[in-house]
Amino acid sequence: MRQWSMRIKAYAERLLTGLETLDWTDSVKDIQRNWIGKSTGCSLFFSLWRGTEGEDASSEYKIEVFTTRPDTVFGVSFVVLAPEHPLVDEITTEEYKEAVENYKKAASLKTERDRQSDVKNITGQFTGAYVLHPFTNEKVQIWIGDYVLASYGTGAVMAVPCGDQRDWDFANHFNLEIKNIFENVDISESAYTDKSGKIAHSDFLSGLEIKDAMKKAIEEIEKRGLGKGKTNYRLRDAVFSRQRYWGEPFPVYYKDGLPTIIETQHLPIILPEVEKYLPTEDGEPPLGNAKTWAWDTTKNSVVSNELIDNKNVFPLELNTMPGWAGSSWYFLRYMDANNETEFVNKEKADYWKSVDLYIGGSEHATGHLLYARFWNMFLFDQGYISFAEPFQKMINQGMILGRSSFVYRTLEGNTIVSASKKNEYNTIPLHVDIALVDNDKLDIEGFKKWRSDYADAEFILEDDGTYVCGHEVEKMSKSKFNVQTPDELVEKFGADTLRMYEMFLGPIEQAKPWDTKGINGVSNFLRKFWRLFHQGADYAFEITEGEPTKEALKTLHKTIQKVTADLERFSFNTGVSNFMIACNELSDQKCNNRQILTDLVVLLSPYAPHICEELWVKLGHEAGSINKATYPKFNEAYLVSDSFSYPISFNGKVRIKVDLPSSMNAKEIEDHVMGMSELNKYLEGKQPKKLIVVPGRIVNIVV
Template structure:
């Protein structure tokens, strides 16, 4: 699949997403956009040229050798007869290594001279052509220009094989030029001597373009996506082959269902398991079906769209349903995606690509699938290690639920700390949340002598007191905002504040309790529903069910402080405090401070030289 055609968009459109900076950086690095130039090096005594991509065309005069990937197709044309044995042996060794092993920065550099030379287009000098396994055919052009004075790997290679080293960039600071990889001033480069790196890049690129020896270019690490697997479990491709060419099935032949096989193990011949279904493979007298299958990404890249319209039998999602669920001003369709960092550069990147293809085809209304991404932290064992059978620290949720209930389990998981953080499990913490839920229960319920729980007579249809209204609306505001920010732990803390404020009150207003149970229900749905039903037996509620209630809204006016705490200082040291009406004038604050019993005692026999009053904050009494 041509994911590279979307590389720029995948890179640029990250900016409009509310994703962790680290995930964005991982995707940028995976896409790996590099701006520079491609330069053609003519092979001495041959007609062919070797094309090299570099991000530093300003260092061209420092190029003293070329290195090709061992698989480069030009090698077979340029290797001299005496070098063939060494080249062949080196290629065989390279074939046994993974790309990861080959690209390892710390490994010792190896390579073999091909016996051929190329011409450096900047100075017309002959430079040797080598092969080395640290150059990968899949990145860039499969060839690099060796500039040992200003590249760490090239310097190691040049020192190992005694190749020339020419310094062509002078640092702006006093550090040595050899091994310098930053920007500086061009030296030993007649065309661009004295220019800064930025200007030197532009001038040498233009010079190459004018002479047909190179041009400006953009390169990506990202490669097109190999989208086939040789296994049974996977969607079969709706493709058939005829006379060596592939053709798509008509829509009337979809969906294509794989045949049932008694044995879907590998064939042993290199063919996929579907090759065993001889009748299914035969599409016509002249055509056969494709036997490769799609990878798991074929389903996981766009599953979320089906949630919008699961009963639609004619389309994966209807236009109206997609606009309704995925619409809005933001770039991404799904408002919130919670997932681990392990998805950063595979699932999340592939899903973005897949969604953009659907967007270009007009099937979806947004160019991005996921607007906001949150990476949840993992829960560690009680010993602060990752849960593992090896450590014997695995917590079985069913055991916790059996002892404390599902609500306590849910609430504790949310109360452990910020969602994104790694956190250790604690059974004492579960017990603490269980006690909190027991307090919620006792806030509304009393146990009679028969051991039966009944709605407490303290729950009454009365208006909340002023302080109760303030606590209620502070709780509405805090829980609502914390749910939006995924700060579930602090939302639960605020509900604890609410319970503490109401549990010893002589009367518990039913209106406040209704609102509280709505707030509690996403966190502890079972106990909230049970208490709601108990309350509804005595007090009528419309609509009846807890799940049908509208989410409450707070009244900001009830949260405005009408009193403030005033600090009282004597000679700059805090000695007492008192509460006063918001906006009380200086004389009122001064009189109250001087009338405090503690102040009368401290100031006995002393003369007050000055009184400093900061409205709504403090009174400072200065004595001689």
């Protein structure tokens, strides 16, 4: 099948190094690094040995292998080619033709997936041919084996059983030689794959540390013209066509069977109407069913297929583009969505620049997030935009998981066993709708109605006569019957409460089961916050004017400082708790001062927009204007206090606290502490060995 693909491989190195400039989690960066799979080593040519012993070694055929361990070259005891390697037929001797053919056939029948899942099963076939070892000139057998992949490296490996576990297994299985080229290492049970130690029995490499031997080996290989240093990437080019209808059509027609691009001024090409979105009878993609899907080069428009004459009118491409054709750059289009002539105006792109914050799941690490980076780099290289990376900062939000409930059905099928007794029977778990379960107890009648095939089932219950379900935390999904909709909670507590509770649950990156147990805590907070503005038995709106107290100002500015810092590091859960602290403190202070409450409402408005909007209007502002209010300014002057409660610790354990003026220096603190009579109890008559004073922090006495 002829397909389009994108040369993402050409960007492998830049996609790798670019990661270092990004503010992403290590785990997503690592997933991309592994996917790109850079490995450095060298290529090395083995000449084919032809004919009889002693004959001239130089043959027209050379087999190129890629290795990351050139230091082990003297441990080579055979060479393995992928079954699909182009030289296999050429080199196989008459005697082994049939066996090799059979092996190739067997391998080709296996899918790539089968080949990968069948790792433990070692297979291979000798070809009868030999290469000559590039340094020792010894004869080395050539095998084929499907553990060597045609699509990676050169499709051929030099097998070093002592240094590679797969080679060791292969050698062990086929009784091939296992040379030991490591100093003082036992390889009788498995290969030695560590990259530390010394090389032995290896001519010019003997006695060298492995790392040094690698360098020396490549040097020598290059010097003798046997190969050269090389880097390989695991990343493959990305297929860019799909055999389906719903995708952007390619602006491409086929002239004499060769694809030709339609010029920009004639775009866009719009998907044709089709009767059905299915492939054609002879297996062409759905666009093969279109009746108007040909390109007229004189009119520069899409015309009926009947007009195809292959002189002026040609057939159009039938594949369409994949999802990532759009997902790789939509964020650029957002900057200039109505532009009819360019995908984005350069000036606008320069103004808005790359995405500041990308909140998304790490499941896109090897797909969308890699393609978008590649696409963006290409546009950058072409000068359309001025930034190479599309997403500077990324947060991977954790998934909210569901709590599934299970009933246990016997294998025979018509008995349902309660959780604690399930092990007495041979049962399988079945998901049950969580709407039918309350506190793990099953509504049996409801269950019978829900699954009519179990209407006549027998139930084996707990001793107290109830049916108890099992449970597990997993992804929320209709098929697992564990989906909880927020509607009910919004109904009961309001959208502000639900929103804040979600933020309060814990760090944004963390996955957690959806548990509404604590939601009334947030609800209580919002009610308490409301009460700051409403006094008396009938909760009438009432605030006081004038200058706030020192205490209230301290609470406010402490809150501004903390909440702002929390916002900047996306720590919403601690943000919410700081609002709770502020509310508790102001309640205790009985503060309902206008200045304080106005600033607090603005601060809280991103968290609880509905309530804050209402309070904002009650404070006398125009409806809808809170979004335009100035963000409260933090003033450190309100936070300075003139005393500090010093913890006094003995050998690191805090025992006493003492209030001291903040202005005291280390020496003064020391003098004061040493004069304290409370010390005696902990000193037990001994002299302290050492005293550490950290002003503004702690005093530690070493006994």
